[in-house]
Amino acid sequence: MSICRGASPSPVASTAVWIDLPPNPAPFRRPTIVPVFLPHAGCPHRCVFCNQKTITGQAGRDSSPDLPALVARFLREKPPSPQHVELAFYGGNFLGQPPDHVQFLLAEAQHLVRRGWIGSVRFSTRPDTIDAQRLRWIADSPVDTVELGGQSMDDAVLSAAGRGHSAQDTALAVDRLRQAGLRVGIQTMIGLPGQDARSALVSAVRFADLKPDFVRIYPCLVLAGSPLAAAYRRGAYQPLSLEAAVATCARLWRLFARRNIPVIRMGLQASDELSDSAHVLAGPYHPAFGHLVFSALCRQAIARGLHRLPAVGRTVRITAHPRRLSQVRGLGNTNLTALTERFALAGIRISGDPDVALHRLGVALD
Ligand code: SF4
Numbered sequence: 001m002s003i004c005r006g007a008s009p010s011p012v013a014s015t016a017v018w019i020d021l022p023p024n025p026a027p028f029r030r031p032t033i034v035p036v037f038l039p040h041a042g043c044p045h046r047c048v049f050c051n052q053k054t055i056t057g058q059a060g061r062d063s064s065p066d067l068p069a070l071v072a073r074f075l076r077e078k079p080p081s082p083q084h085v086e087l088a089f090y091g092g093n094f095l096g097q098p099p100d101h102v103q104f105l106l107a108e109a110q111h112l113v114r115r116g117w118i119g120s121v122r123f124s125t126r127p128d129t130i131d132a133q134r135l136r137w138i139a140d141s142p143v144d145t146v147e148l149g150g151q152s153m154d155d156a157v158l159s160a161a162g163r164g165h166s167a168q169d170t171a172l173a174v175d176r177l178r179q180a181g182l183r184v185g186i187q188t189m190i191g192l193p194g195q196d197a198r199s200a201l202v203s204a205v206r207f208a209d210l211k212p213d214f215v216r217i218y219p220c221l222v223l224a225g226s227p228l229a230a231a232y233r234r235g236a237y238q239p240l241s242l243e244a245a246v247a248t249c250a251r252l253w254r255l256f257a258r259r260n261i262p263v264i265r266m267g268l269q270a271s272d273e274l275s276d277s278a279h280v281l282a283g284p285y286h287p288a289f290g291h292l293v294f295s296a297l298c299r300q301a302i303a304r305g306l307h308r309l310p311a312v313g314r315t316v317r318i319t320a321h322p323r324r325l326s327q328v329r330g331l332g333n334t335n336l337t338a339l340t341e342r343f344a345l346a347g348i349r350i351s352g353d354p355d356v357a358l359h360r361l362g363v364a365l366d
Helices: 052-056 067-077 099-114 132-138 155-160 167-179 197-209 227-233 242-258 289-307 322-329 331-342
Strands: 002-004 016-020 032-037 085-090 120-125 143-151 183-190 214-219 263-266 280-282 315-320 347-352 360-365
Touching (some): 143 167, 183 197, 322 331, 331 347
Parallel strands (some): 085 120, 315 347
16 A cells, blocks of 8 residues: 555645555456356365355255256346356356266356357366366366365365365466466455464465466355354354454455455355354354455555644545445444544545546545
């Protein structure tokens, strides 16, 4: 985060600073995603943190969905703009399924491409399923993106999470997917058993070194029915607090943004199941987790600006792009309250300016 003097949001240049958040690079393409959830399809075992029936809210789904009906319904309810439409198989270990089933699903998807309903396919799978034989299964299919459940690049953490693969498997998988000409996303987790903040950060650096096309960051939750729930109940696992998860995620976001890697999601998609304490026993779940992270990034940036100004006892004006304003305020104006108290301000005024770049914040004495 840099602070530049000179360009001022107010006419008084010496009492104003601009602060830049690292711009989050736009993903190569923003498709309309039609999700198809295949809870635990192809999973060799249950990873300790996982219960896809809760995460996807699709307890009753089988692994052979009627794809044409599903895609038709989705496109009827959410007609895409001229965007590219991508069918996405999530919630399981796609390439861990039997080969005839993988080929059946991809053949169905190919029909949808020929009809012009979708443009391509993506799926999530484990790194240890990326081998030469399985890459041949998908070679002539519409798959163009693979999301790897990397989770961590710390072998001790992977072992404690019951993943059954190593960091080296993830590095090899990324390499093989690239050689096959596929786009690669990496799903990473924070707050895993045995993982401290340093391990999460070192993993993020190692993931960034693999140069994925995008990443997702998920805080570990204690889901009912997961192996971690038993460990939590006997006191052997303590999840991150929401505050710690937001702080760690903000550090990771900055790291990936500086390495020009888009972070396309932080926190699980909000759902009724995840808001229900019968399903989520503990952990840093929040329906607007990504908003909390961006609010924390804005608060830190504004604090950097305020350190450079004689702001005590003064009213401060913060100028930002209109799309950034709710993050500047924080949920329930928490940022404004915290900054006013911390810097003993008389008050904070907020201005939206569509000419301000999305990653810039102006801080000025009013
Ligand atoms: S994390 Fe992935 S591989 Fe592990 S149980 Fe869940 S869906 Fe299966």
